[in-house]
Amino acid sequence: MKKAKIGIVTVSDRAFRAEYKDLSGPAIHATLNEFLVSPWESIQRLVPDEQTEIERVLIELSDHEKCCLILTTGGTGPAIRDVTPEATTKVCDKILDGFGEQMRATSLCHVPTAILSRQVAGIRAGTLIVNLPGKPSSIRECLQSVFPAIPYCIDLMEGPRLETDERVVHAFRPK
Amino acid sequence: MKKAKIGIVTVSDRAFRAEYKDLSGPAIHATLNEFLVSPWESIQRLVPDEQTEIERVLIELSDHEKCCLILTTGGTGPAIRDVTPEATTKVCDKILDGFGEQMRATSLCHVPTAILSRQVAGIRAGTLIVNLPGKPSSIRECLQSVFPAIPYCIDLMEGPRLETDERVVHAFRPK
Amino acid sequence: MKKAKIGIVTVSDRAFRAEYKDLSGPAIHATLNEFLVSPWESIQRLVPDEQTEIERVLIELSDHEKCCLILTTGGTGPAIRDVTPEATTKVCDKILDGFGEQMRATSLCHVPTAILSRQVAGIRAGTLIVNLPGKPSSIRECLQSVFPAIPYCIDLMEGPRLETDERVVHAFRPK
Secondary structure: OOOEEEEEEEEOHHHHOOOOOOOHHHHHHHHHHHHEOOOEEEEEEEEOOOHHHHHHHHHHHHHHOOOOEEEEEOOOOOOOOOOHHHHHHHHOOEEOHHHHHHHHHHHHOOOHHHHHOOOOEEEEOOEEEEEEOOOHHHHHHHHHHHHHHHHHHHHHOOOOOOOEOOOOOOOOOOO | OOOEEEEEEEEOHHHHOOOOOOOHHHHHHHHHHHHEOOOEEEEEEEEOOOHHHHHHHHHHHHHHOOOOEEEEEOOOOOOOOOOHHHHHHHHOOEEOHHHHHHHHHHHHOOOHHHHHOOOOEEEEOOEEEEEEOOOHHHHHHHHHHHHHHHHHHHHHOOOOOOOEOOOOOOOOOOO | OOOEEEEEEEEOHHHHOOOOOOOHHHHHHHHHHHHEOOOEEEEEEEEOOOHHHHHHHHHHHHHHOOOOEEEEEOOOOOOOOOOHHHHHHHHOOEEOHHHHHHHHHHHHOOOHHHHHOOOOEEEEOOEEEEEEOOOHHHHHHHHHHHHHHHHHHHHHOOOOOOOEOOOOOOOOOOO
16 A cells, blocks of 8 residues: 655744754654554644745645655744745645635634635645644644545545544535 | 527546546536526536636636636645636626535535535626536536526526426526 | 624625615624723714725724724625625735635524625735624624634734623633
8 A cells, every 4th residue: 555645844933943843743743643544644844833844844745755644733823924824825726715714714613813814725736735723622623624635635636545543533525 | 489508518627538428518508408497508618627727717607618617626635736716706796605615515425525615606707607516416416506696696697587397407596 | 801893794785875874883793892991982984885985984094093803794695786895805915715604504403594694704905704694693693603713813913802791791811
């Protein structure tokens, strides 16, 4: 079975300058480890909140590393340095509005400030790119809410078959 | 009473090549027949998943046939050949995000992969264009969820007055 | 404590021509008076449904008056003269899709035609701009649904600290 490559990109000025430890990238890795039972490997990157840097690493992980999925964390709020959605939109061929809608709806059950999140998802060639929140506690709830649709999306893009631990998350594939 | 013209556009490479029969266009026609009690006629088209072809037929049905409403089916997923939302966005003056949000929210009650749908709706001059899903079973649930707003939208665009069978669907017009 | 400046912009051809009295601008002012307990002042404007006029007044209130928040009313529907979202999008650096989604979801509880609303919100430099509906009765329900996130958004933009009357609306600030 083909090993799936999944990119994990932490976007944070302060983590990049080592002012604090990146907890969000590892939180994504740990969640995927729980979700997936098919073989996969992660490729992790840490970049500052610079649009061109984010675009460069998304393109590298998509075009050269051939990741079927890239998950970003950080940089999706309303502050001036938050540019992850801009970078994602710029490198994608198609935007999938349903991901952002669904993640905001999920976060709204917990905090009313969920509407400030500008998270998007899109497709660049054979890669699905999804923006997750910056906070480790919110990462899991967002990923849990959209992951059921991700394996089928990757099937449609002719990527590797992702199998999940059904006790944790159900990968839905229409008959 | 002025007869309303409604365009029904099936977007599908395989139906266009006659590899299978188009069931979606007829499903839209049948649903509208149940919904509408005012006089109307449909103008049906079948095109392949080519953006320029879809744009051409949307423009023809809007500018020359003067349809007040065009319903498309197919080509709204994440696959590379899915370009119906791109064609719709290209020919429209205004996009109505609420339609896509509402249709995805409705489909989400049935399947978690609803977030993969990129359905949009928009207005070109006097024509409302709405992307419906490709599957006949999903067409009715999406149309049922947004149709209550369609007659009033067409009123605002100074189109023909659509009257519905109130037992099936209620056309809401604010006082 | 720094006095917050809040712009209130009524967009309406008929109110501008004095064919009827603007009730929507005053409705926003009255609602804010109930919501806010920290010092604030409003700067009110009335413009016709002309995109360049709307853009001009949004830029004036943002760049010169340094409003931390601008609330518009009117011009968000599907009619040809409705161009408030276009003007807002044009002058903003970032769009916050969650506001429009949330306001439409709130209005949908009352009327199915809520999906016709094209309300957006966005940020221009240090100013949050939010499109509210035109009808005074809908203004309060929309503002009530998104206001809990607004003070924290303005904090993130380094604007004045807004304090609310907690009995009326809760300003949520993550710890």
